[in-house]
Each structure stands twice: as structure tokens, then as C-alpha cells.
Amino acid sequence: MGGDEGLAVMLAGAALARSRWPGLTFLLVGDETAIRAGLLKHPNLATVSEIAHAPDVIGGSDKPAQAIRRAKTTSMGIAIDAVKTGKAGAAVSAGNTGALMAMAKLSLRTMPGIDRPALAALLPSLGSNDHVMLDLGANTECDTRNLVEFAVMGAAYARIAMGLERPRVRLLNIGTEDLKGTDEVRAAAALLRQATDLQMAFEGFVEGDKISTGDTDVVVTDGFSGNIALKTIEGTARFVTDLLKRSFRSSFRSKMGFLISRPATELLRTHLDPNNHNGAVFLGLNGVVVKSHGSASDKGVANAIGVAAKLVSNDITRRITDDLAHFTAYRALTAANAAAPKAANE
Template identity: 65%
Template sequence: MNLAIDAMGGDGGPEVVVAGVARALARNPGLRFTLYGDEARLRTEVARHRRCGDRVTIVHAPDIVSGEDKPTQALRRARTSSMGMAIAAVKAGEAEAAISAGNTGALMAMAKVALRTIPGIDRPALAALLPTLGTHDLVMLDLGANTECDARNLVEFAIMGAAYSRILHDVGEPRVRLLNIGTEELKGTETLREAAAMLRAAGHLPLRFDGFIEANGLGTGEADVIVSDGFTGNIALKTAEGTARFIADLIRRAFTSSLRSKFGFLLSRPAITLLRKGLDPNTRNGAVFLGLTGTVVKSHGGTSADGFANAIEVAAKLAHGRITHRIAEDLARIREPAAA
């Protein structure tokens, strides 16, 4: 499997990206990578990691998409930028997936123009993993790609999220729920109620629709997939991330407030380490643009090398599981009863 990497994206640039590639190769030695970016800088970084060896190919890209670039500006440099060339490799069949830690808006715009959506999908969605108290992480979408959605869009998001969960977590029929202001059937907007009705009627799909869920249920493990419009989903995600940082800061202050507290920290250190790992966004790095004809994964801009390696693993699993093929199959299933 060959993966295309935008090696110039993100806050850490090639240093973090190449280190992440090396760590991904340590976990998955069968992978191959094509790195797009400044050839001289990339050769210097690759030389520092023996593990890369002949598993990495470097392709020079004269341009870089910055974090300040608007999507329209980035599109003009799609053929010459490291981000655009990585996506083009997926379109040409030279790579099974593209990974970038660069500008999210630019990445989405380039991916949509180059790869287009799967037939039957109106809009692609941004999906990511959230920690839960259950046996595995939660797939949540949309997280900002579409601020306004109709019922059909939400149903498509449910189908795409369920396919993602089946591949990543090996769940036969993922439990899907719609994010709402209450769990009662009469709660929420007309769009939400219409989407719920459509999902209840789609019993032939490889998912289990369990109705509505409120935002305070995100981490309970009561659902495998939570669906919302991009506006609501982005607010819910940022609220959850902010709450996690708030809790971490409170704990740090509590354990440094006195000598007795510091001693208590030493006794509690294993538990605190486990908590920190559970709240660390790098452990679940890698948001996915679902609904496109190719796999594109967005890494956090400020990710560590370990975090970028995790994003690579997400891309590899989705490509290996043929995520686009599975989504297309499920869309065909929902259209067949409608046609009948």
C-alpha cells in the first residue's frame, strides 16, 4: 500500500511529518510512502531515520499551502503545491490515500474538486474519533464541512459513519444516533425528525438506528456513530475538547497546590498518566473526509510525530477496508427499496 503525504503541512513541517512516517513504518513495515514537498529539506529529514530506507519516495513540490491561504488561493496552486500533488496521486491511482496536516479548508476544497463525491452522495462530511467509556472510540460527523444540512444529508452521514465504524472497529451493525436537544421523538427540528424517520425505515442497512442522543451522552459509549450537521457538530467537538483541557488544568493545579498534594501526585501518577493518555488528541489524530471517491485524512496541525503516525494508520485501515466501496454498496441498498 502506497500513501501520499503532504510533507510540508502542519506546524512542525517536514521534521514532524517524516518522524511520523518513520514511526508508522515501525508499526506497519509493509507500507510505502510518497512524500511531496521541498526535496532538499525532505532528503535531510529522511536521512535521519534509517527505517524509512527504500520505503519512502520523495517528489519535489515547488509550492506550499499556508495556514492563512483561502481555499480559492490554494486551488490555483493545486498542481504545484505539496497538498495538491498528494491528492492528485490518489486521483491518479498512484496512492491509496493522502494525509495532510495542513490548512483544513484548502484540503477540503482540493479534495472535493479533484476526487468528487461518490455517486449518490450530495456532500462529503468530516468525521473524527472521540473517546468514550465504551469498548471503542466514537465516530462523529459532520464536524464542520457542512453548516446547513437537510434530512437526506444526515442519512448519508449516518451511512458513511457506520461504514467507517465497521472498518475501524470491526462492528457488524454500528449503533447510530442523531445529536439532538432531547431523546424524545418529538424533540428537535423538522429536519432531525425527518432524518430519524428515514433511518428507522432503513432496516436493511448494516447499522442500528437508536434514535436521538444529547450532547452530554457523547462519551458514555451508548453509540458507535453520532450524526449532526457541521455547525452543531463542530460546536460539540470544540466544547468537548475545551472541557478536557479544563479538567486537565484543574487536576494539574490541584496536585501542585501544596507539598501534600505533590506527594499525592506521586502516588496517583499511574492513574494520571492513563487519564492524560485518554485526553490526548494525538492518540485519536486523523479526521477523514468521507463521501469522496478517494481517501483523504486530515491530521491536527499541531500534532506530534506519534499523532501523525496515528493519522497514517487511520488512512491505511480505511484504504485497506475499501471505505469508498462500502459506502457505495450501502447507498445502493437504501436506493433499492425506494425504487421498489
């Protein structure tokens, strides 16, 4: 029931996702009467869908604390509970991000060994693949442990979403030198450099102007910096496309130039279209919850559903659990090996 367009675009997106991935089935949570009326336009979706009535909805201005108190009666809360009870493999919502995060964390809890969940998304790059960036706003302050966990989770996500065997991982920083950055960032880098047998290739730091060059597969940062970086990237993309539109309309010669260069500009528009990269996931929870952008089109909603389906089918929670357990065991062995010579000398 969330998003700028509400029910209509969510149903259209689900119908499009069903045509792309015929094996999907849906639990549609919200106003039952409105959903049944909307399904009349999508008969193919109606045949593979169940409806769970929710008498209430979370508004865009509702605070997380208010949303939590109404979880049992709202479409968002009931959808998350369906994941917890096994009625659904994943929940997809275009509603209030803060409320979704709060209710998901309270209901599903964080995975064993994970201190905090992180919001991760695929973003466009100049490389042959997109890149994963996290955290994008779930945690404004992060310590060394959080950043290391984000790196492990982000690498697991990249292996599933992009089919990479050893994703290249970097920490967002104000420079690439080892002495640059906060104590937390430098300490996280030191720990990740030591863990050479993880299913990732840790390559140090990346600066903000190199995020989208294609030189890294996973960019790790705290939620405060990550959200600013995300909004800056989105704003710059809109600035470029709007500037091109204005330039091409400025004169007859420019309009002729637009006609000649239209294939290139269409490629640029497609590459920068946020609907083609829609679907941010809360990594680190005991269940899959995907956040669709509030202004997403039906194509964007379908992409978000596709992200959820891929994470469920590839068992993202097990992969993160295994990777984190491997990292924890590696650190324990390293600490024991380091302590052995010291104990012998004493």
C-alpha cells in the same frame, strides 16, 4: 509540509508508522531538498519512500479559493492528485483544513449518490471502543438527505475502524423525544428508523452531554453543530487535565496525593491525548484523504497514517457505495409497496 512543526514531525510520524505497519510505502510530497535532508534521520523510511517535488505550499491563512488556483504546484494539491491518478492509496496532510477539503472535493469528486462529503473522526468515550462523529465542520448547513448519507458513511467507517458488525447510530439533538429538533433532523430519523435492514442499529437521538458515554458508536450531525461539539469536548479535556495539574501542585499534601494516584492520572492523560485519536477522514469522496491535527506529534501523525491505511485496505469507498445503494433500493421498494394499495383502490 503542513502542521505546526512542518516537515520534521511529518517524517518522524511516517517513520513511526512504517515501524508499526511494515507493508506501507510512502510518496513524500514537498520541497525535495528539505525532504532528502530530513530523511537522513530516518534511513528505514528513506528505503521505502519516493519524493514528489512541490515548489509551493498552502499556508494556514490561505483561503480555499486561493488554494484551488495553486493546486498543481502545492504539496497538498499534488498529494491529492496522486490519489486521483492511483500513484497513492491515500493522502495525509496536517495543513489547512479548508484548503484540503476544497481541493479534495474538486479533484476527487463525491461518490455516486453522495451529495456532500463529511469530516469524520474517532473520539474517546467511556465505552470499550471510541466513537465516530461526523460532520465535524465540512458542511455548516445540512438537509435531511445529507444527514442520512452521513449516517450510512459513519456506520461503514465504524465497521472498519472498530470492527463492529452493526454500529449503534444516533443523531445529535436537543432532546431524545421524537418531537424535538429541526425538521431536517426529525425527517432523517424517520427515514433511518424505516431502514431496518441496513448494517447499523439506529437508536434515535443523543444529547450533547451523552456523546462520550459509550452508549453510541456513531454520532451524526451537521458540520456547524459538530465542530462546536468537537471544540467543546477538546476544550473540556484540556480544562480537566490543567485543573488536575494545578490542584496537585497546590500543596505538599496534594503532591503526595499525585504520587499515589499517578497511575490513574497517567491513564486519564493517555485516554484524553488527542494524538491517540488523530486522523479525521473526508468520507464520501472517490479516494481517501485524512486530515491530521496541525499540532499533532509524531505519534499523532503515525495514527493518522494508520487510519488512512486501514480505510484503504478495507476499501471504504466500496463499502459506502454498497450501503448507500442498498438503502436507495430499500426506499424505492418501500415507496412502491406503499403506492400499490393506493393504485389498486383507484
